[in-house]
Each structure stands twice: as C-alpha cells, then as structure tokens.
Amino acid sequence: MPSKGAPNMLPNVLPHADSDHIPVLADEVRELLAVRPGETVVDATFGAGGHSRLLAQDLAGRGKLVAIDRDPGAKPYFDRFKAAAGVEVRFLRGDFAVVLTQLAANDIGADAILLDLGISSMQIDRPERGFSYATDAPLDMRMDPSSEASAAEIVNTWDERELATIFRRYGEERYAKAIARAIVRQRAEHPFARTGELVDTIKLAIPTPARFGEGHPAKRVFQALRIAVNDELGQLEAALPAALQMLRPGGRLAVISFHSLEDRIVKRFVAEQAKGCTCPPDFPVCVCGKEPTLRSLTRKPVRPGRHETDTNPRAASARLRVAVKA
Numbered sequence: 001m002p003s004k005g006a007p008n009m010l011p012n013v014l015p016h017a018d019s020d021h022i023p024v025l026a027d028e029v030r031e032l033l034a035v036r037p038g039e040t041v042v043d044a045t046f047g048a049g050g051h052s053r054l055l056a057q058d059l060a061g062r063g064k065l066v067a068i069d070r071d072p073g074a075k076p077y078f079d080r081f082k083a084a085a086g087v088e089v090r091f092l093r094g095d096f097a098v099v100l101t102q103l104a105a106n107d108i109g110a111d112a113i114l115l116d117l118g119i120s121s122m123q124i125d126r127p128e129r130g131f132s133y134a135t136d137a138p139l140d141m142r143m144d145p146s147s148e149a150s151a152a153e154i155v156n157t158w159d160e161r162e163l164a165t166i167f168r169r170y171g172e173e174r175y176a177k178a179i180a181r182a183i184v185r186q187r188a189e190h191p192f193a194r195t196g197e198l199v200d201t202i203k204l205a206i207p208t209p210a211r212f213g214e215g216h217p218a219k220r221v222f223q224a225l226r227i228a229v230n231d232e233l234g235q236l237e238a239a240l241p242a243a244l245q246m247l248r249p250g251g252r253l254a255v256i257s258f259h260s261l262e263d264r265i266v267k268r269f270v271a272e273q274a275k276g277c278t279c280p281p282d283f284p285v286c287v288c289g290k291e292p293t294l295r296s297l298t299r300k301p302v303r304p305g306r307h308e309t310d311t312n313p314r315a316a317s318a319r320l321r322v323a324v325k326a
Contacts, residue, residue, distance in 0.1 A: 023050030024256055024315045028302050029114065030054055032322040033252050037062040039111035042103075042246070044068045044096040044239065047120035049081040055112070056085045064088040066110075068099045070144040071123065095144070097238035104245040111251045113243045117236065118258040119143075119226065131226060133218040136196030141222075141229045151225045155198060156191045160184045170233075170261065171224030175206045179221060195222075223259070236262060240269045244293060247325040252297070254322045263301060263319045270296050270323045294323040 023029070029051060035041055035058035043052045046067035056065050065087055067078050078091045092099050096115065103110075123143065124131045130140030130151060141151040155163070160180045167176035182205035183192070192198050199218045203211055211217045227233060243253050257263040273294035277286045301319035309316045 022312045022315075023054065024116065024312070024318045025302060025304055025308070025320045026051065026054055028320055029254055029256070030058060032297055032302075032320070033112045033114065033254050035059060035063075035112050040064045040066070040109065042066045042068065042100075042110045042113045042243075043116075044100060044113060044243070045116045045120070046074050046078060046091070047071075047116065048074070048077045051114055051116060052081055052089075053085075055114070056081075056087050056089070059087045061086050064090070066103075067091045068096050069093060070095050071120075072145065073123070073126075095235055097235040097242065100239050100242035100246060104242045108246060109248045109251075110243075110246045111248055112254070113247060113251070114254045114256075115236070115239065115243070116256045117232070117262050130195055131222070133195060133199050133216055133222045136194055139192055139195050139198060141226045143230045147229075149229060151229050152192055154225060154228060155183060156187050166224045166228045167221055169224070170227040171220035171222075172260075173220040173224065175210065179205045181205070227261075233261060233265065236265050240266070244273065244325065249325055251325045252322060253294070253325070254320060256318055256320050257301075258317045258319070263321070266321050267301075270294055270321060273323070292326050295326060297322040297324055 033041075033055065035055050037058075037060040039059065040063060041055050041059065043049075043055065043065065046052055046069040049067070052065060052067055059065065065085065067074075067081075067089065069078075069091075070093065072093065075091065075093065078089075082089050082091075100113075119131055123129050127135040127137040128140075129142075130137045139150065139152040139155065142149075160183075163180035163183060164176040167173040167179055173179065179202055182201050183198075186192070186197075186201050190197075192201075198221075202218045202221055206217055247253060255266045257266060274292050274296055276290060276292045277288055278290050279286050279288050298321050301321050303320075304312075304315040304318055
C-alpha cells in the first residue's frame with residue numbers, strides 16, 4: 001500500500017504514444033483561445049500534452065509556451081513535446097495554483113491560460129496509480145506521488161461523518177452515510193489497501209437495485225476521494241485569481257471542468273469579475289470605481305458534440321468556459 005514516504009512507482013517508459021492521447025474539446029479551445037504568433041501561452045495542466053501540441057502550432061514558431069503539472073509522470077511527455085514544439089517551451093512542476101501564484105507575484109504575464117481540470121488519461125490508464133474503480137490496484141489516487149495523504153489514508157483514518165460529508169459533497173453520492181458506515185466497520189477488521197477492497201465494500205453498502213443503475217456503483221465515491229486527496233476544488237479557487245492577475249489586457253482564460261462543482265466555481269468567478277459598479281441602485285453617481293476585469297466569451301458552457309463523445313467517451317461530461325481580460 002502506498003503510504004507517507006513510499007517510493008514513487010513511476011515507469012521510465014511512456015505508456016502510449018502522444019497520438020493516442022485525445023485532448024478534450026480541442027477545436028473549441030483553439031478557436032476561443034485564439035492564440036497568435038508571438039504570444040505567451042500557459043498550459044497549467046499539461047498532462048500528456050495534447051492541448052499544448054495544438055496551441056504550440058498556433059504560435060507558428062514565434063512565442064513561448066509554459067507547461068505546468070504536479071505529476072512527475074508528465075515530464076517524459078513534455079520532453080518529447082519539447083523536441084518537436086518549434087517554439088520556446090518551459091516545464092514547471094508543481095500544483096498549478098501554487099505555480100500560477102508564484103508567476104503572478106513575479107509579474108510574469110500571459111496572453112492565454114488553459115486549465116483542463118480533473119484526472120488525465122495518463123493517470124487513469126496506469127492502474128498502479130489507484131484512480132480507477134475498474135482495476136484492482138493500490139488505493140492511492142495522488143496526482144503528485146510525493147504528497148503525504150493517499151486515498152488509503154483518508155479511508156482508514158477519517159471518521160464516519162467526515163467520509164460521509166466528502167462522499168455527499170464531492171461525489172453527490174445518495175448513499176454517502178451508509179457507505180461511510182460500512183467503510184468504518186470494515187476497516188476495524190482489516191484496513192483498506194486496494195481499490196478492489198473498497199469497491200466491494202461500496203457495493204455491499206448500497207441497495208441491490210442501485211448496484212445496477214446508471215454507471216458503476218463506486219464511481220461517485222472514487223471521484224470524491226480523488227478530489228479530497230488532491231484538494232482539487234481548493235486548487236481551482238486559488239488558481240483563478242492568480243491566472244487573472246497573470247493575464248495581460250486582452251488575454252484569454254479557458255477552463256475545462258468535468259463536474260458541476262468545478263463548473264460552478266468557474267462560473268461564479270467569471271460572473272463576479274464581469275461585474276462593474278457595485279454601488280446601491282439609488283446612488284446618483286458611481287463612487288466605488290469598480291470596473292469589470294473579465295468578459296465571458298461563453299454565455300453557456302461549451303459541451304462536446306456527438307462525434308467527439310462517440311470517439312472519446314471520457315469527454316462526455318466536459319464543460320468549457322472562456323473569458324477575456326478587460
């Protein structure tokens with residue numbers, strides 16, 4: 001079982017070719033970010049580099065692309081991307097919220113920033129990372145394998161109320177209390193070490209009809225644990241203002257989210273930044289001086305078309321929002 005201080009189990013070879021990685025909403029991202037030669041682009045969630053390859057093409061040999069990822073497994077993909085990028089590129093390893101905040105504090109500007117949230121194909125397709133409920137593997141789920149808290153630590157140490165809360169809040173799991181109760185009861189006899197053990201416990205904790213409903217019965221709990229392990233919502237809330245600070249006037253921010261919690265955070269942030277004067281309606285003149293800092297380019301989130309979801313089912317829940325800095 002991966003634990004605090006455990007060695008990183010990262011293969012030295014890439015699990016698949018770059019061409020096997022399908023970036024989500026690629027055409028829509030390129031159209032709305034509208035990257036031009038000479039600009040500075042930040043791909044804050046590099047992953048296997050699918051979006052970066054396309055955005056580098058739009059730079060047409062002039063400009064810079066900065067790639068950020070917390071997962072050390074992204075570095076071999078970046079090295080291969082760098083060899084063919086045709087523009088100046090740089091890789092910064094770390095949580096995107098931390099790195100963007102540091103770049104903003106150092107007055108590093110950008111013309112286009114992309115956040116492609118959630119789990120990447122390179123992570124879910126490697127069973128040893130423990131993200132998938134479909135394969136028995138160590139119960140890990142850390143995007144950064146050097147992080148202290150794994151999914152196993154949360155499942156084995158958090159109390160029943162805390163577990164039920166994250167299952168309900170992050171996974172919108174209807175049977176959160178029953179599942180949390182079953183986990184606490186099971187771990188008293190044998191601590192959880194593998195994904196298969198957790199899946200079996202979840203299945204037994206929910207009513208029989210629910211096991212055969214929409215989707216895998218462990219899907220929502222695994223999503224909730226992954227979000228908690230990696231502090232995904234906290235990262236997003238911290239990253240958005242940093243990204244806004246980095247953007248030059250006319251710069252574009254694109255965010256791809258994969259569930260309603262992420263999309264709600266992005267929607268509210270853009271709406272708040274798009275507001276102008278906040279003075280009471282009965283004031284004859286504005287005294288607050290507040291000006292809008294963002295203008296939304298997507299009134300509603302852009303969703304993948306039928307062709308994309310047919311060829312890449314993982315894109316089905318994707319939502320893209322894009323805004324431009326005033």
